[in-house]
Amino acid sequence: MRKTGLFELKAVAAVAAHRSFRAAAIELDTSPSALSHAVSALEARMGVRLFHRTTRSVALSEAGMRFLTRLGPALGEIGQAFEDARSSHESPSGTLRINVSEGAAQQIFTPVMLAFLGRYPQMRLDLLSEERLVDIVADGFDAGIRLIDSVPQDMIAVPVGPVQSMAAVATPAYLAAHGTPHVPTDLSGHECIRLRLPSGKLYRWEFGRHGEEMELDVEGRLTLSSHTLGIEAALAGFGIAYASEWFVREHLASGRLVRVLEDWTPPYDGLALYYPGHRLVPAGLRALVELVRESQHWRRAEMAAS
Numbered sequence: 001m002r003k004t005g006l007f008e009l010k011a012v013a014a015v016a017a018h019r020s021f022r023a024a025a026i027e028l029d030t031s032p033s034a035l036s037h038a039v040s041a042l043e044a045r046m047g048v049r050l051f052h053r054t055t056r057s058v059a060l061s062e063a064g065m066r067f068l069t070r071l072g073p074a075l076g077e078i079g080q081a082f083e084d085a086r087s088s089h090e091s092p093s094g095t096l097r098i099n100v101s102e103g104a105a106q107q108i109f110t111p112v113m114l115a116f117l118g119r120y121p122q123m124r125l126d127l128l129s130e131e132r133l134v135d136i137v138a139d140g141f142d143a144g145i146r147l148i149d150s151v152p153q154d155m156i157a158v159p160v161g162p163v164q165s166m167a168a169v170a171t172p173a174y175l176a177a178h179g180t181p182h183v184p185t186d187l188s189g190h191e192c193i194r195l196r197l198p199s200g201k202l203y204r205w206e207f208g209r210h211g212e213e214m215e216l217d218v219e220g221r222l223t224l225s226s227h228t229l230g231i232e233a234a235l236a237g238f239g240i241a242y243a244s245e246w247f248v249r250e251h252l253a254s255g256r257l258v259r260v261l262e263d264w265t266p267p268y269d270g271l272a273l274y275y276p277g278h279r280l281v282p283a284g285l286r287a288l289v290e291l292v293r294e295s296q297h298w299r300r301a302e303m304a305a306s
Contacts, residue, residue: 008042019058092284093122100145102129104271107161131198143275157272160292164270167245169257171237191239192218193230205242207264
C-alpha cells in the first residue's frame, strides 16, 4: 500500500467530527467532492469502509471507529509538533490576562511581570488583582497566581517566588508594655489585629511546632480586610499583627517591628503560576512560564551561595 497523506487522515477526522462532508470541507478549506475523493481513496487502499453514507447522513463504521481511536492522538501530536516548530521562531506577542491576589502581585510584580515585559516588547499584560479565588477559564484569564495550596488540582502549577512563612509582629514598645507571648495561647488578652477574608469569615491564626498544629480565633478590637493596613496598625503600636514574613521583613530588619512566636510559624509552600492543562499553550504564556522557571533557578543559586 502506498503512503497515506496527512490530508486524507485529517479528512477522516474532520468528517467524523462533523458527520458531514460539507461541514468538514469548510473546516479544511476544500471542496466536498475533493474531501469525498480523499476518503474514498483511503478506504480503497485500506480495503475497509470507514464511513456508512446515505444521501442524508454520514456515520463511522465499526472499522472507522477503531481507526479514529488510534488516529486522533496521533493527529494531536502532529499538530503540536507544527505548533511548537512555528512558535519557536516567533517572538511572543499579544495580551496575557492574569488573575492574581494583591499580596502575590506585590511579590512578583517587579522580578517577574516587569522583567517579562522588558524581555518581550510585543507582549502586553493585563493583571487583575483580587482576593477571591476565581475560575480562570470561565472568567477568561490565561493564568492565575495564588498560593500553591489554593491551585485547583486540574491545573498545571509552576512555583514562583520564595518559600513563605507567616509572622506575628509588634513594636518593641507594645511588647514592653504588654509582655511577649511565648506560646500561641499567650495571645489571649493581647490586642490582636484581626483579618476578615473575602468570604466574610475571620481568618484563624495558624501555628505549628513539632507536629502540633492549632488555629486560634484571636481577640482584638480592630478587624480589617487588608493585611497592609494590619501592618500599619502594628507599626503604630496598636497590637500584634499576623502577616506574611515577606511583607514585614524590612520592618523587622530596621527594628521597627519584632517577631514573636517564630518557632511556631514554620515555612510553607509559596506562590505558583497556574494555567489549564491543555496541549496548545499560547506562545506568550509559554514564554512567561520559562521566565518564571529561570527566576526560580537564579533564586535557588543565590540561596545556595549565601
